[in-house]
Amino acid sequence: MSINIETVSPTQKAARGPAEPADDAAVFLGTKNRLPEFALTDKVVLVSGAGRGLGLVQAEALVEAGAIVYALDRLPEPSPEFAGIREKAARLGTKLEYRRIDVRDTELLNSVVEQIANVEGRMDGLVAAAGIQQETSALEYSAKDSNTMMEVNVTGVFMTAQAVAKQMIRFGTGGSIVMIASMSGTIANKGLICPAYNASKAAVLQLGRNLAAEWGQYNIRVNTISPGYILTKMVEDLFVQFPDRREEWPKQNMLGRLSRPEEYRGAAVFLVSDASSFMTGSDLRMDGGHAAW
Numbered sequence: 001m002s003i004n005i006e007t008v009s010p011t012q013k014a015a016r017g018p019a020e021p022a023d024d025a026a027v028f029l030g031t032k033n034r035l036p037e038f039a040l041t042d043k044v045v046l047v048s049g050a051g052r053g054l055g056l057v058q059a060e061a062l063v064e065a066g067a068i069v070y071a072l073d074r075l076p077e078p079s080p081e082f083a084g085i086r087e088k089a090a091r092l093g094t095k096l097e098y099r100r101i102d103v104r105d106t107e108l109l110n111s112v113v114e115q116i117a118n119v120e121g122r123m124d125g126l127v128a129a130a131g132i133q134q135e136t137s138a139l140e141y142s143a144k145d146s147n148t149m150m151e152v153n154v155t156g157v158f159m160t161a162q163a164v165a166k167q168m169i170r171f172g173t174g175g176s177i178v179m180i181a182s183m184s185g186t187i188a189n190k191g192l193i194c195p196a197y198n199a200s201k202a203a204v205l206q207l208g209r210n211l212a213a214e215w216g217q218y219n220i221r222v223n224t225i226s227p228g229y230i231l232t233k234m235v236e237d238l239f240v241q242f243p244d245r246r247e248e249w250p251k252q253n254m255l256g257r258l259s260r261p262e263e264y265r266g267a268a269v270f271l272v273s274d275a276s277s278f279m280t281g282s283d284l285r286m287d288g289g290h291a292a293w
Helices: 010-016 024-028 053-064 081-091 106-120 143-171 195-218 233-241 243-252 261-272
Strands: 044-048 068-073 096-100 125-128 175-180 220-227 283-286
Touching: 044 053, 044 106, 044 143, 053 068, 053 081, 053 096, 053 125, 053 261, 068 106, 081 096, 106 143, 125 143, 125 261, 143 175, 143 195, 143 220, 175 195, 175 261, 195 220, 220 261, 233 243, 261 283
Parallel strands: 044 068, 044 125, 068 096, 125 175, 175 220, 220 283
Antiparallel strands: none
Protein backbone atom coordinates (compact mmCIF):
# COMPACT_ATOMS: atom_id res chain seq x y z
CA MET A 1 0.00 0.00 0.00
CA SER A 2 1.31 3.46 -0.85
CA ILE A 3 -0.42 6.64 0.26
CA ASN A 4 0.71 10.00 -1.05
CA ILE A 5 -0.24 12.93 1.10
CA GLU A 6 0.42 16.60 1.19
CA THR A 7 1.37 18.69 4.16
CA VAL A 8 -1.78 20.35 5.47
CA SER A 9 -1.73 23.31 7.82
CA PRO A 10 -4.30 23.76 10.65
CA THR A 11 -5.86 26.60 8.63
CA GLN A 12 -6.27 24.37 5.59
CA LYS A 13 -7.80 21.63 7.73
CA ALA A 14 -10.36 24.08 9.10
CA ALA A 15 -11.23 25.17 5.58
CA ARG A 16 -12.05 21.66 4.43
CA GLY A 17 -15.50 21.73 5.93
CA PRO A 18 -17.72 18.71 6.58
CA ALA A 19 -17.54 17.50 2.99
CA GLU A 20 -13.79 16.99 3.30
CA PRO A 21 -13.08 15.09 6.53
CA ALA A 22 -9.51 14.60 7.59
CA ASP A 23 -8.09 11.32 6.34
CA ASP A 24 -7.02 9.35 9.41
CA ALA A 25 -4.79 7.17 7.25
CA ALA A 26 -2.87 10.21 6.03
CA VAL A 27 -1.98 11.14 9.59
CA PHE A 28 -0.10 7.90 10.17
CA LEU A 29 0.55 6.05 6.93
CA GLY A 30 2.65 6.78 3.90
CA THR A 31 4.10 10.12 4.93
CA LYS A 32 7.42 10.86 3.29
CA ASN A 33 8.01 14.10 5.12
CA ARG A 34 8.23 13.20 8.81
CA LEU A 35 10.71 10.57 10.04
CA PRO A 36 9.86 7.92 7.41
CA GLU A 37 12.18 5.41 9.08
CA PHE A 38 9.53 4.96 11.77
CA ALA A 39 6.86 3.98 9.22
CA LEU A 40 5.72 0.35 9.28
CA THR A 41 3.40 0.56 6.28
CA ASP A 42 2.46 -2.94 5.03
CA LYS A 43 4.85 -4.64 7.48
CA VAL A 44 3.46 -7.78 9.12
CA VAL A 45 4.07 -7.83 12.87
CA LEU A 46 2.99 -10.34 15.51
CA VAL A 47 2.48 -9.38 19.15
CA SER A 48 2.17 -12.17 21.70
CA GLY A 49 0.34 -11.44 24.94
CA ALA A 50 -1.65 -8.78 23.10
CA GLY A 51 -5.12 -9.70 24.28
CA ARG A 52 -4.89 -6.95 26.87
CA GLY A 53 -2.45 -4.81 28.84
CA LEU A 54 0.98 -3.79 27.61
CA GLY A 55 0.87 -6.13 24.59
CA LEU A 56 -2.39 -4.62 23.33
CA VAL A 57 -1.11 -1.08 23.84
CA GLN A 58 1.96 -1.89 21.76
CA ALA A 59 -0.17 -3.56 19.10
CA GLU A 60 -2.15 -0.33 18.80
CA ALA A 61 1.03 1.69 18.36
CA LEU A 62 2.23 -0.64 15.62
CA VAL A 63 -1.12 -0.32 13.85
CA GLU A 64 -0.87 3.47 14.01
CA ALA A 65 2.60 3.23 12.45
CA GLY A 66 1.04 1.35 9.53
CA ALA A 67 1.71 -2.30 10.37
CA ILE A 68 -0.57 -5.25 9.75
CA VAL A 69 -0.74 -6.69 13.26
CA TYR A 70 -1.71 -10.11 14.55
CA ALA A 71 -2.36 -10.30 18.28
CA LEU A 72 -1.66 -13.67 19.89
CA ASP A 73 -2.95 -14.56 23.35
CA ARG A 74 -4.33 -17.50 25.30
CA LEU A 75 -7.47 -15.58 26.30
CA PRO A 76 -10.67 -16.96 24.73
CA GLU A 77 -11.47 -13.38 23.72
CA PRO A 78 -9.35 -10.21 23.88
CA SER A 79 -10.28 -7.36 26.18
CA PRO A 80 -13.16 -5.02 25.20
CA GLU A 81 -10.66 -2.37 24.08
CA PHE A 82 -9.51 -4.66 21.27
CA ALA A 83 -12.59 -4.01 19.12
CA GLY A 84 -12.02 -0.26 19.10
CA ILE A 85 -8.40 -0.68 18.07
CA ARG A 86 -9.41 -3.07 15.31
CA GLU A 87 -11.83 -0.45 14.00
CA LYS A 88 -9.07 2.14 14.12
CA ALA A 89 -6.84 -0.17 12.10
CA ALA A 90 -9.51 -0.42 9.40
CA ARG A 91 -9.82 3.37 9.25
CA LEU A 92 -6.07 3.62 8.82
CA GLY A 93 -6.09 1.20 5.91
CA THR A 94 -4.49 -1.70 7.75
CA LYS A 95 -5.78 -4.41 10.09
CA LEU A 96 -5.57 -5.97 13.54
CA GLU A 97 -6.39 -9.68 13.85
CA TYR A 98 -6.64 -11.96 16.88
CA ARG A 99 -5.42 -15.55 17.16
CA ARG A 100 -5.93 -17.54 20.33
CA ILE A 101 -2.82 -19.49 21.25
CA ASP A 102 -0.85 -20.56 24.31
CA VAL A 103 2.85 -20.04 23.63
CA ARG A 104 3.55 -23.36 25.37
CA ASP A 105 1.82 -25.19 22.52
CA THR A 106 4.79 -25.19 20.16
CA GLU A 107 3.13 -27.22 17.41
CA LEU A 108 0.14 -24.90 17.19
CA LEU A 109 2.38 -21.86 17.55
CA ASN A 110 4.46 -22.80 14.52
CA SER A 111 1.36 -23.68 12.52
CA VAL A 112 -0.38 -20.36 13.25
CA VAL A 113 2.72 -18.28 12.52
CA GLU A 114 3.28 -20.12 9.24
CA GLN A 115 -0.38 -19.64 8.27
CA ILE A 116 -0.14 -15.91 8.91
CA ALA A 117 3.03 -15.67 6.84
CA ASN A 118 1.40 -17.57 3.98
CA VAL A 119 -1.68 -15.34 4.02
CA GLU A 120 0.30 -12.09 4.13
CA GLY A 121 3.21 -13.24 1.99
CA ARG A 122 5.80 -11.98 4.46
CA MET A 123 6.85 -11.73 8.10
CA ASP A 124 8.58 -8.60 9.37
CA GLY A 125 8.38 -8.29 13.12
CA LEU A 126 7.52 -9.69 16.53
CA VAL A 127 6.91 -8.18 19.93
CA ALA A 128 7.00 -11.07 22.41
CA ALA A 129 5.05 -9.71 25.37
CA ALA A 130 3.42 -12.89 26.70
CA GLY A 131 4.41 -13.61 30.28
CA ILE A 132 3.20 -14.46 33.77
CA GLN A 133 4.09 -13.31 37.28
CA GLN A 134 3.91 -15.01 40.66
CA GLU A 135 4.89 -13.62 44.03
CA THR A 136 6.09 -16.44 46.27
CA SER A 137 9.07 -16.64 48.61
CA ALA A 138 12.02 -18.77 47.53
CA LEU A 139 11.55 -21.16 50.47
CA GLU A 140 7.94 -21.82 49.47
CA TYR A 141 8.25 -21.97 45.68
CA SER A 142 7.29 -25.34 44.21
CA ALA A 143 9.17 -26.98 41.36
CA LYS A 144 5.94 -27.10 39.36
CA ASP A 145 5.33 -23.35 39.69
CA SER A 146 8.95 -22.58 38.86
CA ASN A 147 8.83 -24.79 35.78
CA THR A 148 5.61 -23.11 34.62
CA MET A 149 7.22 -19.69 35.01
CA MET A 150 10.19 -20.70 32.90
CA GLU A 151 8.02 -22.50 30.36
CA VAL A 152 5.96 -19.37 29.65
CA ASN A 153 8.43 -16.55 30.22
CA VAL A 154 11.54 -18.13 28.70
CA THR A 155 10.72 -21.15 26.53
CA GLY A 156 7.49 -19.56 25.28
CA VAL A 157 9.32 -16.40 24.26
CA PHE A 158 12.12 -18.46 22.70
CA MET A 159 9.76 -20.63 20.66
CA THR A 160 7.70 -17.64 19.51
CA ALA A 161 10.85 -15.89 18.33
CA GLN A 162 12.01 -19.08 16.63
CA ALA A 163 8.69 -19.56 14.80
CA VAL A 164 8.78 -15.99 13.52
CA ALA A 165 12.47 -16.13 12.58
CA LYS A 166 11.85 -19.25 10.47
CA GLN A 167 9.32 -17.33 8.38
CA MET A 168 11.61 -14.32 8.06
CA ILE A 169 14.34 -16.60 6.78
CA ARG A 170 11.93 -18.41 4.44
CA PHE A 171 10.93 -15.13 2.79
CA GLY A 172 14.49 -13.79 2.90
CA THR A 173 13.44 -10.36 4.13
CA GLY A 174 14.94 -10.30 7.60
CA GLY A 175 13.09 -8.39 10.29
CA SER A 176 13.06 -7.28 13.89
CA ILE A 177 12.24 -9.28 17.01
CA VAL A 178 11.53 -7.50 20.28
CA MET A 179 11.21 -9.41 23.54
CA ILE A 180 9.76 -7.90 26.70
CA ALA A 181 12.17 -8.44 29.56
CA SER A 182 12.06 -6.36 32.76
CA MET A 183 14.21 -4.26 35.03
CA SER A 184 13.68 -7.27 37.31
CA GLY A 185 16.07 -9.16 35.08
CA THR A 186 18.80 -6.78 36.23
CA ILE A 187 17.89 -5.97 39.84
CA ALA A 188 16.31 -7.71 42.82
CA ASN A 189 13.08 -5.86 43.55
CA LYS A 190 12.98 -4.35 47.01
CA GLY A 191 9.79 -5.45 48.76
CA LEU A 192 8.63 -7.71 45.93
CA ILE A 193 9.34 -11.42 46.37
CA CYS A 194 9.44 -13.07 42.94
CA PRO A 195 12.69 -15.07 42.50
CA ALA A 196 11.50 -17.24 39.59
CA TYR A 197 10.05 -14.29 37.67
CA ASN A 198 13.24 -12.27 38.05
CA ALA A 199 15.33 -15.24 36.95
CA SER A 200 13.09 -15.72 33.91
CA LYS A 201 13.51 -12.10 32.85
CA ALA A 202 17.28 -12.31 33.26
CA ALA A 203 17.10 -15.31 30.94
CA VAL A 204 15.16 -13.25 28.36
CA LEU A 205 17.95 -10.65 28.37
CA GLN A 206 20.57 -13.31 27.70
CA LEU A 207 18.35 -15.05 25.16
CA GLY A 208 18.02 -11.80 23.22
CA ARG A 209 21.77 -11.37 22.97
CA ASN A 210 22.31 -14.94 21.81
CA LEU A 211 19.54 -14.89 19.20
CA ALA A 212 20.92 -11.60 17.89
CA ALA A 213 24.34 -13.22 17.51
CA GLU A 214 22.94 -16.24 15.63
CA TRP A 215 20.41 -14.51 13.43
CA GLY A 216 22.28 -11.39 12.40
CA GLN A 217 23.47 -13.28 9.32
CA TYR A 218 19.84 -13.40 8.16
CA ASN A 219 19.37 -9.66 8.72
CA ILE A 220 17.19 -10.40 11.75
CA ARG A 221 17.65 -7.99 14.62
CA VAL A 222 16.81 -9.06 18.20
CA ASN A 223 16.47 -6.61 21.07
CA THR A 224 14.73 -6.48 24.44
CA ILE A 225 12.77 -3.88 26.39
CA SER A 226 13.09 -3.76 30.17
CA PRO A 227 10.14 -1.87 31.67
CA GLY A 228 9.98 -0.66 35.23
CA TYR A 229 6.86 -0.86 37.35
CA ILE A 230 3.79 -0.34 35.16
CA LEU A 231 0.49 0.90 36.57
CA THR A 232 -1.83 -1.77 35.21
CA LYS A 233 -5.08 -3.19 36.57
CA MET A 234 -3.12 -6.08 38.03
CA VAL A 235 -0.86 -3.67 39.91
CA GLU A 236 -3.84 -1.63 41.10
CA ASP A 237 -5.36 -4.83 42.49
CA LEU A 238 -2.04 -5.60 44.15
CA PHE A 239 -2.07 -2.21 45.85
CA VAL A 240 -5.38 -3.12 47.46
CA GLN A 241 -3.67 -6.11 49.04
CA PHE A 242 -0.41 -4.26 49.80
CA PRO A 243 -1.28 -0.53 50.16
CA ASP A 244 2.24 0.35 51.32
CA ARG A 245 3.57 -0.42 47.84
CA ARG A 246 1.53 2.40 46.32
CA GLU A 247 3.63 4.78 48.41
CA GLU A 248 6.97 2.99 48.33
CA TRP A 249 7.39 1.90 44.72
CA PRO A 250 7.36 5.41 43.19
CA LYS A 251 10.11 6.42 45.62
CA GLN A 252 12.42 3.76 44.21
CA ASN A 253 13.06 5.47 40.87
CA MET A 254 14.41 8.86 39.86
CA LEU A 255 11.12 10.18 38.47
CA GLY A 256 9.18 9.40 41.62
CA ARG A 257 6.22 7.73 39.89
CA LEU A 258 5.11 4.53 38.19
CA SER A 259 4.92 4.18 34.43
CA ARG A 260 1.83 3.72 32.26
CA PRO A 261 1.51 1.11 29.49
CA GLU A 262 1.20 3.94 26.94
CA GLU A 263 4.74 5.09 27.74
CA TYR A 264 6.14 2.02 25.95
CA ARG A 265 4.35 2.62 22.65
CA GLY A 266 7.23 4.48 21.07
CA ALA A 267 9.76 1.86 22.13
CA ALA A 268 7.91 -0.87 20.27
CA VAL A 269 7.66 1.15 17.06
CA PHE A 270 11.30 2.25 17.33
CA LEU A 271 12.66 -1.28 17.73
CA VAL A 272 10.47 -2.89 15.06
CA SER A 273 11.04 -0.12 12.52
CA ASP A 274 14.09 0.93 10.50
CA ALA A 275 14.65 3.71 13.03
CA SER A 276 16.71 1.13 14.95
CA SER A 277 18.22 -0.55 11.89
CA PHE A 278 21.74 -0.78 13.39
CA MET A 279 20.59 -1.89 16.84
CA THR A 280 20.68 -5.54 17.82
CA GLY A 281 21.66 -7.57 20.87
CA SER A 282 20.71 -4.61 23.05
CA ASP A 283 18.35 -3.95 25.93
CA LEU A 284 16.27 -0.78 26.08
CA ARG A 285 15.77 -0.25 29.82
CA MET A 286 12.86 2.05 30.62
CA ASP A 287 12.58 2.05 34.38
CA GLY A 288 12.49 5.69 35.40
CA GLY A 289 16.10 5.36 36.53
CA HIS A 290 15.26 2.60 39.03
CA ALA A 291 18.43 0.61 38.27
CA ALA A 292 20.67 3.66 37.85
CA TRP A 293 20.87 4.75 41.48
